Amino acid sequence: MIAVITGDIINSESADTKVWITKLKNLLSTWGTSPQTWEIYRGDEFQIKCNINEVFSHALAIKSLLKTQENLDVRLAIGIGDENYSSEKITESNGTAYINSGRLLDDLKANGCTIAVKTLNESTDRDLNIVLKWASKEFDRWSVATSEIVFEMLTNEEKTQENLAKKFNISQSSVSQRLKRASYDLIVETDQYFRKKISQL
Numbered sequence: 001m002i003a004v005i006t007g008d009i010i011n012s013e014s015a016d017t018k019v020w021i022t023k024l025k026n027l028l029s030t031w032g033t034s035p036q037t038w039e040i041y042r043g044d045e046f047q048i049k050c051n052i053n054e055v056f057s058h059a060l061a062i063k064s065l066l067k068t069q070e071n072l073d074v075r076l077a078i079g080i081g082d083e084n085y086s087s088e089k090i091t092e093s094n095g096t097a098y099i100n101s102g103r104l105l106d107d108l109k110a111n112g113c114t115i116a117v118k119t120l121n122e123s124t125d126r127d128l129n130i131v132l133k134w135a136s137k138e139f140d141r142w143s144v145a146t147s148e149i150v151f152e153m154l155t156n157e158e159k160t161q162e163n164l165a166k167k168f169n170i171s172q173s174s175v176s177q178r179l180k181r182a183s184y185d186l187i188v189e190t191d192q193y194f195r196k197k198i199s200q201l
Contacts, residue, residue, distance in 0.1 A: 001052055001080065001081065001082060001097070001201065002049055002050070002051070002052065002080075002081070002082070002083050002095075002097050003049065003050050003051065003052045003054070003055035003078060003079070003080050003097060003198075004047065004048070004049045004050075004078075004079045004081075004097040004098050004100075004101040005047065005048050005049075005050070005055060005058065005059055005062070005076055005077065005078055005079075005101065006045070006046075006047045006076075006077045006079070006101040006102055006104070006105045007045065007046045007047070007048075007062060007074050007075060007076050007077070007105075008044065008045050008074065008075045008105060008108075008109065009044040009045070009066065009072065009073075009074050010072065010073040010074055010075060010114070011071050011072055011073065012043070012044035012072070014071055015069055015070075015071060015072050016069075017043075019069060020066060020069050020072060021040065023065055023066075023068075023069075024040065024046065024062070024065065024066065025040065027061065027062065027065055027155070028040075028046070028048055030155075031048065031050060031054075031058065032048070032049075032050075035088070035089040035090055035091070036087075036088055036089065036090060037049055037050075037090060038090060039089065039090050039091050041091060047090050047091060047098075047101070048090070049083070049090060049093070049097070052080060052195075052198045052199075053195050053198075053199075055078055055080070055194075055198075056078075056190070056191045056194040056195070057154055057191055059076045059078060059115060060139070060150070060154055060187065060191075061151060061154040061155050062074060062076065063076060063114075063115070063139055063142075063147075064142065064147045064148075064150040064151035064154060065147075065151050067142050067144065067147035068144055068147045068148050068151060069144070070144060073114065073140065074114070075105060075108045075109065075113075075114050075115070076108075076114065076115045076116075077101050077102070077104035077105035077107075077108055077115075077116060077118070078101065078104070078115070078116070078117040078118070079096075079097045079098060079099070079100030079101025079102070079104060079117075079118055079119075080097060080100065080117065080118070080119040080120065080198060080201065081095060081096030081097035081098075081099070081100050081119065081120055082095045082096045082097060083095035083097055083098070084096075096120060100118040100119070100120075101118070103118070104116055104117075104118045113132075113133065113136060114136050114139070114140055115132050115135075115136045115139065116129050116132055116133075117129060117132065119198070119201055120201060121201055124197055124198070124200070124201060127197060128194065128197055131190060131193065131194075135186075135187075135190055138182075138183055138186075142182060143181075145178060146178050146181050146182045148168065149164060149168075149175060149178040149179060149182065149184075150179075150182045150184065150187070152164055152167070153179070153184060154187075161175045161176060161179075
């Protein structure tokens with residue numbers, strides 16, 4: 001079983017493409033090679049496959065990265081399932097994980113949500129998507145400053161509040177406040193819940 005994230009940048013036309021696309025490519029490159037593991041296509045859509053245990057943290061890392069740029073956001077459709085055909089290009093690979101992710105992105109565009117998951121189990125989908133609907137209200141409100149801190153925490157486990165304070169030239173208490181505003185403890189708990197539910201499929 002694998003996870004596939006299909007994403008669609010929101011407000012891409014009003015942002016500097018070179019800035020966000022460079023950042024996104026750099027992040028995706030740390031997780032695999034293009035075009036086999038990930039690909040950006042049609043200007044502002046992308047797809048990446050990953051381990052099911054990493055998919056929630058990967059999705060939030062992508063969201064927090066893009067939200068470090070003013071006015072940008074992203075829809076993230078997480079598909080969990082099988083891969084029955086692996087091509088040299090991810091966009092030509094196939095299986096239930098890809099189908100679930102691609103169809104879900106169309107649903108997200110229609111219903112206005114920014115993150116959801118589709119697995120092979122309707123009960124699991126219902127449980128996880130209720131959590132994600134609530135959580136995404138929080139994620140969607142992240143400021144640029146909050147997004148920067150969340151991104152650093154998600155992509156570098158060895159980062160301390162002291163390191164972040166130096167990096168952003170702010171006080172340690174400011175780092176702590178931003179993490180509280182982001183409900184970072186809840187993010188960690190949600191990630192653990194997500195992993196547990198997916199492992200039971």
